Amino acid sequence: MRMSKKRDRNCPDPALIIRSFICFKETTIMSNNVSEHKAALFLANGCETIEALTVADVLFRAGIPCTKVSVNSTPVVVTSHNVTVVADTAIDHLNFDEYDMLILPGGVPGTPNLRACAPLMKQVVRFHREGKLIAAICAAPSIFADLGLLSGIRAACNPTVEQLLLDNGAELVKEKSVTSGNIITSRAMGTAIPFALAIVEYCQGREAADKLGKNILYYQ
Amino acid sequence: MRMSKKRDRNCPDPALIIRSFICFKETTIMSNNVSEHKAALFLANGCETIEALTVADVLFRAGIPCTKVSVNSTPVVVTSHNVTVVADTAIDHLNFDEYDMLILPGGVPGTPNLRACAPLMKQVVRFHREGKLIAAICAAPSIFADLGLLSGIRAACNPTVEQLLLDNGAELVKEKSVTSGNIITSRAMGTAIPFALAIVEYCQGREAADKLGKNILYYQ
Numbered sequence: 001m002r003m004s005k006k007r008d009r010n011c012p013d014p015a016l017i018i019r020s021f022i023c024f025k026e027t028t029i030m031s032n033n034v035s036e037h038k039a040a041l042f043l044a045n046g047c048e049t050i051e052a053l054t055v056a057d058v059l060f061r062a063g064i065p066c067t068k069v070s071v072n073s074t075p076v077v078v079t080s081h082n083v084t085v086v087a088d089t090a091i092d093h094l095n096f097d098e099y100d101m102l103i104l105p106g107g108v109p110g111t112p113n114l115r116a117c118a119p120l121m122k123q124v125v126r127f128h129r130e131g132k133l134i135a136a137i138c139a140a141p142s143i144f145a146d147l148g149l150l151s152g153i154r155a156a157c158n159p160t161v162e163q164l165l166l167d168n169g170a171e172l173v174k175e176k177s178v179t180s181g182n183i184i185t186s187r188a189m190g191t192a193i194p195f196a197l198a199i200v201e202y203c204q205g206r207e208a209a210d211k212l213g214k215n216i217l218y219y220q
Numbered sequence: 221m222r223m224s225k226k227r228d229r230n231c232p233d234p235a236l237i238i239r240s241f242i243c244f245k246e247t248t249i250m251s252n253n254v255s256e257h258k259a260a261l262f263l264a265n266g267c268e269t270i271e272a273l274t275v276a277d278v279l280f281r282a283g284i285p286c287t288k289v290s291v292n293s294t295p296v297v298v299t300s301h302n303v304t305v306v307a308d309t310a311i312d313h314l315n316f317d318e319y320d321m322l323i324l325p326g327g328v329p330g331t332p333n334l335r336a337c338a339p340l341m342k343q344v345v346r347f348h349r350e351g352k353l354i355a356a357i358c359a360a361p362s363i364f365a366d367l368g369l370l371s372g373i374r375a376a377c378n379p380t381v382e383q384l385l386l387d388n389g390a391e392l393v394k395e396k397s398v399t400s401g402n403i404i405t406s407r408a409m410g411t412a413i414p415f416a417l418a419i420v421e422y423c424q425g426r427e428a429a430d431k432l433g434k435n436i437l438y439y440q
Contacts, residue, residue, distance in 0.1 A: 012335045013366045013384065050270065050277050053303060057270050057409065060301045068303070081280045083273060083288070086304035115232045146233045158437075164233065176440070189277065190413060190438030217378075218410030220396070 037203045039066040040099045043087050044114045048107030049079040051137045051192045055103055058196035062212055064203055066103075069094055071117040080107040096123050103199070106138025106158060106188075115143050125149070128182065133202060135184035137195045144183065145170055154178050155185040193218050257423045259286040260319045263307050264334045268327030269299040271357045271412045275323055278416035282432055284423055286323075289314055291337040300327040316343050323419070326358025326378060326408075335363050345369070348402065353422060355404035357415045364403065365390055374398055375405040413438050 041055050052068075059066040070077050070087040077085050096102075102124055104114055114120060121143075128134050128149050136144055141157035142164040144150050151169035156178045165172055176194040177186040179202060186195035193213070201209035213219040261275055272288075279286040290297050290307040297305050316322075322344055324334055334340060341363075348354050348369050356364055361377035362384045364370050371389035376398045385392055396414040397406040399422060406415035413433070421429035433439040 009366070009368050012332065048277075049273050053269050053273060056303060057268075057301050081277050083276060084306035086306070112232065146229070148229050174440070176437075188437035190433070190436035193410060213410070216410035217396075217408035220394070220410075 035062075035064045035203070037064050037101065038099050039064055039101045039103055039199070040069050040094065040096070041066055041103045041105070042069050042071055042091070042114055042117075042120060043077040043079075043085065043105070044071045044110045044117070045078050046080045046107055046113055047077065047105045047110030048138060048189055049081050049083045049085075050189050051107060051195075052079070052105035053085070054192035055105070055196045055199065058193065058200060058212065058216075061216070062200045062204060062208065064200070067094070067099070071114060071120060080110055091117065091119060096127075101133035101135065101199070101203075102127050104134075104136040104140040104143060106136070106140040108139065111139040111143065114140065115146065121147060131182050133182050133184065133199070135186075135195070135199055137186040137192065138188050141165060141170075141185040144185070149183065153183060154180045155183065156187050157185060158188050255282075255284045255423070257284050257321065258319050259284055259321045259323055259419070260289050260314065260316070261286055261323045261325070262289050262291055262311070262334055262337075262340060263297040263299075263305065263325070264291045264330045264337070265298050266300045266327055266333055267297065267325045267330030268358060268409055269301050269303045269305075270409050271327060271415075272299070272325035273305070274412035275325070275416045275419065278413065278420060278432065278436075281436070282420045282424060282428065284420070287314070287319070291334060291340060300330055311337065311339060316347075321353035321355065321419070321423075322347050324354075324356040324360040324363060326356070326360040328359065331359040331363065334360065335366065341367060351402050353402050353404065353419070355406075355415070355419055357406040357412065358408050361385060361390075361405040364405070369403065373403060374400045375403065376407050377405060378408050 039059055043052055056066050068087040070090045075087040075090050124134055138158045139161050141155055142161040145165045145168035153170055154173045155170045156173050156175055157165050162172055176191040177198040179198055184198050197209045197213050259279055263272055276286050288307040290310045295307040295310050344354055358378045359381050361375055362381040365385045365388035373390055374393045375390045376393050376395055377385050382392055396411040397418040399418055404418050417429045417433050
């Protein structure tokens with residue numbers, strides 16, 4: 001408790017520090033959960049910054065380990081808005097068997113760069129075949145379509161690649177995020193939070209996802 | 221136009237590449253505008269990843285140059301969710317006179333780390349005094365409160381620091397983003413897009429901000 005309202009404005013109020021750490025504890029408390037899930041999030045040069053990192057942020061809060069994987073030969077990636085991000089590892093060092101979900105952000109040229117990564121494409125097809133979760137947002141669902149995984153499947157994507165999904169037999173849905181079996185798809189940077197929350201819901205149920213959505217004040 | 225539906229799934233569909241680039245052009249077309257504004261966005265260790273980078277992303281799309289400034293001695297910053305980001309520059313190399321707005325993301329210990337950066341605090345007070353825009357989200361509006369800038373001012377912040385704003389005379393508003401004169405404040409990671417769009421609205425007007433919000437499919 002402060003004794004006086006008058007104080008030196010050049011020095012931070014100690015209460016600011018204390019309350020900030022309370023804030024930190026409250027927003028990350030779920031990260032202490034032991035998760036049965038483990039996500040691999042793939043970053044290519046030109047990936048959309050927020051589509052990629054919102055997933056990492058929300059899964060961290062949900063207590064779901066999320067490894068950021070560069071598809072370059074080093075962990076350094078430059079996103080589509082010229083943000084340099086250092087991923088946790090590079091794809092050549094990844095043991096896919098440690099993971100149960102693969103997540104692809106959109107962005108350009110991030111999406112074609114991911115599509116051109118043959119080792120990743122092979123694993124996307126395998127994960128899908130084995131019933132493990134694959135998720136993509138914005139232009140990246142077109143990769144699933146191009147691999148032949150969306151035929152007869154309800155899916156969402158960026159308006160600019162809708163025809164590609166239709167050409168490959170997808171049932172196009174203009175919702176912020178769509179979960180169809182073990183495939184989650186979403187539409188754009190502005191739907192990155194619903195996309196990430198759909199992944200949380202897939203892993204932990206609706207109640208956990210809603211609680212997290214309220215915690216970050218996406219739902220108010 | 222494809223001549224046949226049957227093709228080798230191991231090779232990307234050329235249409236994917238072409239449509240992706242159309243997507244890129246559409247989402248970044250506004251960045252060709254010549255802007256009269258220039259933003260400095262400050263990153264400290266422990267800043268909230270999405271609160272920081274959503275601003276950079278949205279301003280890029282709006283064509284407003286946004287320099288990501290580390291308050292460390294180097295451009296390298298590690299965010300509150302352990303993402304390593306390389307900023308454009310470090311604060312010691314910044315000429316504040318080139319900018320007309322200063323933006324502070326929240327996160328912990330990002331917020332106290334920003335508060336402890338005396339050269340930045342001096343400039344925040346100066347910018348405010350000179351009528352230039354200052355903006356903060358989540359826990360960071362508590363910095364403005366602590367500097368004595370929010371007395372009698374409508375402002376929003378994270379629930380965990382509301383008492384600090386009230387103690388310093390702010391009129392607390394629980395809206396996603398609040399513009400009060402040359403001060404914009406917002407509440408949390410889940411309100412980062414409304415916060416960034418409020419900055420766009422401040423610079424370019426409501427119509428431009430709404431158009432951008434629809435472009436990223438935040439508004440549908």
